[in-house]
Amino acid sequence: MHAGTSTTHDTHAAHDHIHPAPEGFVQKYIFSLDHKVIGMQYFIFGLLVMLIAGSFAELVRLQLTDPKGAIMSHNAYNEMFTMHGTAMVWIVLIPLVTGAIGNFVMPLQIGARDVAFPWLNMVSFWIVPVSGVVLFSSMLFGGPHAGWTEYPPISLADGTAGALWCAAIFIVGISSTMTGMNFMVTMIKMRAPGMTWTRMPLFSWATFATALMNMVATVALSAATGALFLEHVFNVPFFDATRGGSAVLFEHMFWFYSHPAVYIFIIPAFGVVSEVLPTFARKPIFGYKLIAFSSMAIALLSFTVWAHHMFPSGLAPWLQLPFMILTYAIGIPTGVKMFSWVATIWGGRIHFTTSMLYALGFLITFTFGGITGIFLASVPVDLHMHGTYFVIGHFHYVVAGGAVMGFLAAIPYWYPKATGRMMSERLGVLGFWLFFIGLNGTFLPMHWLGLEGMPRRYASYVEFAAANPDAVFWNRFETAFSFLMAASIGLLAFNVIWSLKHGKIAGMNPWGARTLEWTISSPPPYYNFKKLPEVTGYPYDFGQPMPYANTDNDIEPYPEYGKTVMPTATPAAVGA
Amino acid sequence: MAQRIVPRPNEVRFQGLGPGFWQVTAVLVLLCLANAWYFLYGNIDWLMPSASNPASDRAMDVDGLFKFMAVFGNGIMILVAGYVIYFSIAFRARVGDAPDTIGRQVHDSPKLEFWWTVLPVVLLVVLTGLSINVWYKIQFGVAAPGLTAEVIGHQFYFEYRYPGLKTSVFSKTEAMHLPIGVPVRILITSADVIHQWFVPEFRLKMAAVPGLVQNLNFTPLRAGQYSIECTEFCGPDHSLMQGKLIVEPVAAFNKWLETEKASAAAGGGALVLTGGTADAGKALFTTKCAACHNNPPTPFDQKLVGPGLLHITNDPAHPNLVDGKPPTPENIGGIIHDGFTGDIGTMPNAQANGLAGKDIANLVAYLVSLK
Numbered sequence: 001m002h003a004g005t006s007t008t009h010d011t012h013a014a015h016d017h018i019h020p021a022p023e024g025f026v027q028k029y030i031f032s033l034d035h036k037v038i039g040m041q042y043f044i045f046g047l048l049v050m051l052i053a054g055s056f057a058e059l060v061r062l063q064l065t066d067p068k069g070a071i072m073s074h075n076a077y078n079e080m081f082t083m084h085g086t087a088m089v090w091i092v093l094i095p096l097v098t099g100a101i102g103n104f105v106m107p108l109q110i111g112a113r114d115v116a117f118p119w120l121n122m123v124s125f126w127i128v129p130v131s132g133v134v135l136f137s138s139m140l141f142g143g144p145h146a147g148w149t150e151y152p153p154i155s156l157a158d159g160t161a162g163a164l165w166c167a168a169i170f171i172v173g174i175s176s177t178m179t180g181m182n183f184m185v186t187m188i189k190m191r192a193p194g195m196t197w198t199r200m201p202l203f204s205w206a207t208f209a210t211a212l213m214n215m216v217a218t219v220a221l222s223a224a225t226g227a228l229f230l231e232h233v234f235n236v237p238f239f240d241a242t243r244g245g246s247a248v249l250f251e252h253m254f255w256f257y258s259h260p261a262v263y264i265f266i267i268p269a270f271g272v273v274s275e276v277l278p279t280f281a282r283k284p285i286f287g288y289k290l291i292a293f294s295s296m297a298i299a300l301l302s303f304t305v306w307a308h309h310m311f312p313s314g315l316a317p318w319l320q321l322p323f324m325i326l327t328y329a330i331g332i333p334t335g336v337k338m339f340s341w342v343a344t345i346w347g348g349r350i351h352f353t354t355s356m357l358y359a360l361g362f363l364i365t366f367t368f369g370g371i372t373g374i375f376l377a378s379v380p381v382d383l384h385m386h387g388t389y390f391v392i393g394h395f396h397y398v399v400a401g402g403a404v405m406g407f408l409a410a411i412p413y414w415y416p417k418a419t420g421r422m423m424s425e426r427l428g429v430l431g432f433w434l435f436f437i438g439l440n441g442t443f444l445p446m447h448w449l450g451l452e453g454m455p456r457r458y459a460s461y462v463e464f465a466a467a468n469p470d471a472v473f474w475n476r477f478e479t480a481f482s483f484l485m486a487a488s489i490g491l492l493a494f495n496v497i498w499s500l501k502h503g504k505i506a507g508m509n510p511w512g513a514r515t516l517e518w519t520i521s522s523p524p525p526y527y528n529f530k531k532l533p534e535v536t537g538y539p540y541d542f543g544q545p546m547p548y549a550n551t552d553n554d555i556e557p558y559p560e561y562g563k564t565v566m567p568t569a570t571p572a573a574v575g576a
Numbered sequence: 577m578a579q580r581i582v583p584r585p586n587e588v589r590f591q592g593l594g595p596g597f598w599q600v601t602a603v604l605v606l607l608c609l610a611n612a613w614y615f616l617y618g619n620i621d622w623l624m625p626s627a628s629n630p631a632s633d634r635a636m637d638v639d640g641l642f643k644f645m646a647v648f649g650n651g652i653m654i655l656v657a658g659y660v661i662y663f664s665i666a667f668r669a670r671v672g673d674a675p676d677t678i679g680r681q682v683h684d685s686p687k688l689e690f691w692w693t694v695l696p697v698v699l700l701v702v703l704t705g706l707s708i709n710v711w712y713k714i715q716f717g718v719a720a721p722g723l724t725a726e727v728i729g730h731q732f733y734f735e736y737r738y739p740g741l742k743t744s745v746f747s748k749t750e751a752m753h754l755p756i757g758v759p760v761r762i763l764i765t766s767a768d769v770i771h772q773w774f775v776p777e778f779r780l781k782m783a784a785v786p787g788l789v790q791n792l793n794f795t796p797l798r799a800g801q802y803s804i805e806c807t808e809f810c811g812p813d814h815s816l817m818q819g820k821l822i823v824e825p826v827a828a829f830n831k832w833l834e835t836e837k838a839s840a841a842a843g844g845g846a847l848v849l850t851g852g853t854a855d856a857g858k859a860l861f862t863t864k865c866a867a868c869h870n871n872p873p874t875p876f877d878q879k880l881v882g883p884g885l886l887h888i889t890n891d892p893a894h895p896n897l898v899d900g901k902p903p904t905p906e907n908i909g910g911i912i913h914d915g916f917t918g919d920i921g922t923m924p925n926a927q928a929n930g931l932a933g934k935d936i937a938n939l940v941a942y943l944v945s946l947k
Binding site: 244453 | 590594623624625641645649652653656657659668669675678680683689693697701708715739772774779783787788790799803806808811813815817867
């Protein structure tokens with residue numbers, strides 16, 4: 001092993017100082033420049049909106065317990081699924097996976113004191129609640145109705161609500177783009193001395209690939225929503241075929257962003273799984289380089305597959321072929337990662353913490369969603385499945401069973417680092433089983449309902465139910481199981497709050513993990529590292545001395561899980 | 577990089593690839609084979625409607641692809657889920673473990689990684705080939721389909737047009753009819769927003785997009801009544817936009833078509849062309865015709881979806897209208913009233929375009945005024 005030569009620290013001296021501490025409530029907690037506080041702000045806001053958007057989903061599910069539509073008018077139902085999807089994609093998932101976890105963890109993992117542009121980071125967060133207010137205000141004007149994709153011409157019927165929808169998405173896109181740029185510069189310029197790219201932890205690699213997609217793809221969404229806004233407000237006929245525009249153009253612009261967007265959801269989750277599996281199997285990640293580089297391959301390929309969302313929509317026939325082939329191609333790096341993760345737990349010594357359960361569950365549910373994606377990638381098969389419940393089943397398996405499960409694995413894993421307390425393991429394990437069973441019960445039957453032909457975005461399904469007598473049973477089954485997922489998220493929110501006061505005190509390294517964030521106190525000081533540590537090796541070799549020199553604290557040379565959690569503190573000691 | 581790490585005393589030890597590895601692998605392989613047998617030979621009608629009694633040739637093709645994917649896709653799922661569960665059990669931490677117990681410190685295995693990359697690539701290459709074959713048949717069909725029918729999407733019904741039939745068939749009141757054993761081409765467009773025409777038992781759908789004409793090619797094989805559904809959100813009553821499709825023997829189909837033609841002839845009125853104004857026609861042209869014909873009108877060869885109409889009455893290169901008739905006001909009005917289907921494409925009739933009253937007279941007055 002050669003000594004780490006650092007190529008990124010010609011300006012080392014300029015970074016090697018600590019900024020003065022923030023003072024006052026506003027500087028510390030409202031307009032904080034600290035990436036850790038900003039990460040927690042994203043987390044709290046994202047979780048709150050997830051509860052709202054999730055409630056809309058439960059209303060959608062309740063409606064479908066009766067084929068005539070159980071509880072609302074068609075218009076109200078259309079508004080519910082539109083707001084559920086829009087809020088979940090742009091106000092919950094995109095901010096949570098990059099803004100919450102990426103912000104909190106990545107600078108710590110690379111041994112930096114903050115991100116490259118902390119003020120920009122703070123602004124990037126505050127843009128999200130503003131965008132959320134604009135989005136939800138659209139419901140005061142009737143709300144948008146045409147799905148989270150809001151295709152024109154039909155979305156033009158949404159009037160003011162449609163214009164507000166465009167504005168909200170445009171605004172949140174600014175946050176994503178700035179965060180992407182911020183993170184990329186941070187990882188290129190501010191890694192600790194000795195941290196070469198091939199010694200960087202895999203969650204940070206995932207954050208890098210995600211930041212690239214965020215930075216490059218979001219402008220297409222801004223163009224699409226900007227143009228649609230101009231059509232709403234100033235009647236510019238971008239998408240009006242009767243006046244020289246093209247309806248399909250919106251779909252191209254929208255999906256050019258929205259396909260990379262789904263990889264933005266999932267690649268951070270891949271990063272979390274790549275950290276959690278080695279830690280709780282007590283062995284190295286299998287195929288580190290393949291996993292790191294496949295994330296980059298997926299990020300690049302993600303820009304080439306967008307029109308697989310448009311196979312029946314208005315493509316020149318020959319154009320369907322390259323998109324089909326590239327969509328198959330992007331399945332290869334994804335599949336290779338999955339096999340590497342399974343090989344990671346082979347021969348391990350597995351501890352079933354809440355995080356590990358979510359990571360193991362992810363391996364099963366994400367694979368299922370990925371396979372149904374391969375079905376959809378074939379043009380002829382997609383011409384049957386597009387627009388049916390099969391697609392809804394597919395994307396919820398990869399989003400809820402993939403991205404959200406990764407997020408749920410990350411929370412109990414890094415919560416001790418953020419707060420100095422462990423989350424309740426009992427509530428966590430219960431929450432996992434509720435979520436896992438609820439997810440499979442809700443979304444598995446959608447696959448056969450979809451193959452039978454049940455269309456999506458239907459507020460009532462009288463004719464389908466008449467032709468398929470089992471449709472009502474399965475819809476009710478799905479609704480019942482969806483409440484298990486809702487209970488799980490509710491339990492998570494409770495656990496987050498309860499553990500702040502009652503969780504076991506956490507030490508520096510409760511999991512016996514090996515990345516840099518576990519070499520500083522829980523919670524870390526605002527400046528993270530008093531001395532920038534030196535990295536002497538790659539992070540996933542268990543049973544070896546930790547590969548760091550010049551660390552702030554004395555770190556366990558061979559961190560051991562099971563010995564590193566501090567005993568429950570007595571009330572007197574907590575205040576000390 | 578596979579570093580040479582000295583095994584530490586606390587590293588877990590086990591025989592071969594793990595306790596019971598080969599037995600579990602045998603069970604998983606058997607499950608994969610059972611899955612393959614089920615999809616290839618079993619009855620999957622509960623999953624893919626009428627798979628055992630295909631409604632069309634394309635349905636057979638798509639089901640074949642689906643079965644191929646189910647064999648391999650489900651197989652991969654069985655292996656991944658099976659090994660995750662087995663490894664979780666076989667390699668779990670035991671209660672008596674020392675806290676410093678670690679797993680086998682393996683970094684990679686180039687041979688394993690090679691095979692689990694190459695084999696999926698081979699699978700996907702095969703799948704691509706099989707998919708392209710079916711894709712071609714759907715998009716291009718046979719050179720001369722026996723029947724070309726049109727579907728026009730509206731909020732919230734489908735309109736069907738047949739060759740030689742001057743009026744349209746509307747899904748609100750009647751079923752669409754197709755003949756058995758005849759290669760059919762369906763041309764699809766929309767009069768307002770984006771819709772999708774979907775027949776689950778045919779395994780086919782295509783979007784009705786304003787300003788575009790798309791096509792599907794298939795041969796119905798089995799008599800029966802099928803559901804047509806709209807599968808692209810198109811407004812408040814999207815959930816109520818369905819139709820019926822009746823597939824019947826050729827003789828019965830022809831008889832149905834003759835009945836339709838007879839009632840159309842009985843109901844048709846004389847074409848009124850007096851009293852039209854060019855200005856009203858110009859405004860109408862912008863809203864009704866500009867989706868397919870360039871506006872302002874252009875020479876014939878500058879097409880949009882349909883030809884440019886600038887010199888419709890006096891183009892030396894195209895002295896007659898597209899149906900071969902001389903460009904008199906009556907004949908121009910005739911095409912607007914009846915629509916047109918030919919090599920150049922398809923133009924919806926007046927009913928489809930929502931033209932009523934003096935609209936045709938106004939349009940004819942405008943077109944005749946162009947020079």
